[in-house]
Amino acid sequence: MLRRVEENALGRAVTFFRQRKRLTLRHVGEMMGLHVSTLSGYERGVRRPSPEILKKLADVYEIPLAYLVLDERDLQQVIPEEVAEAVLLFMRRPDIKRLVEEVKNFPQLAVE
Template sequence: MDDQQRRNVLAAVGPRLRELRRRKSLTLAELAELTGVNESTLSRLESGARRPTLELLLPLAELYDVPLDQLVGAPRTGDPRIHLRPVHRDGMTYVPLSHPGGVQAHKLLIPPRPGREPELRTHEGFEWLYVLAGRLRLILGEQSLVLKAGEAAEFDTHVPHWLGPDGDQTVELLVLFGRQGERAHLKARTT
């Protein structure tokens, strides 16, 4: 890697950090509180006015739950595989299938949670899902749908929604999620 390439990699760190923070819906003040890194330092990192150091990037990588090389956009080593690191959150297992940026792909496993009432939520973006195994109960606003393996749905996540298994078996999904305005336009080909 020559000097210009190094400068380009370093220049891209700030915008990447800003995007990750926005995806988490955090302010700089909230991020400073969570990481112990000064708010001014975080602002300068995101604007490119401060060079990233390992000491500053490690707590951010941990909070954003991304590998350090992904955080800095380290050049590829020739291995095109994505190294899957499952994330367990709210009783569900998310397996990232893509790198951060643009539309995100995840495999999602939702086990049955007897006695737990659905909590409808809203957030920025669009979501597309495809049921791989099991039966999915999707509550979308006032509508309650059951999707079985092989069925798909797409919706604006501003609409209150909830996903869970329909029955006593884990449901397995492929989920594509994009920021507001980014939709997964998938069209079936006719023969």
């Protein structure tokens, strides 16, 4: 049986996928017609998004809805193992996430 993700894990997932798309809360709010404080509440776990909002968030982040609503064990059963491992690692280790962001933002050298 599949378990629903706990609220703080849901908020971390929503934050992770928003940041992965390099979107601000304001941009997501404009795209979805929601106030920034509402989205921030979802990410902090003080507000609970409706199923419709979760589906819209998944659409905005271009991910399957399961990535947001399943707990870690169920997520590993639904998505490819290597994807699940990367997602879970980023969610657990903000230091690695920051390192990847720094690498992505590092100027590319022209190789000829």
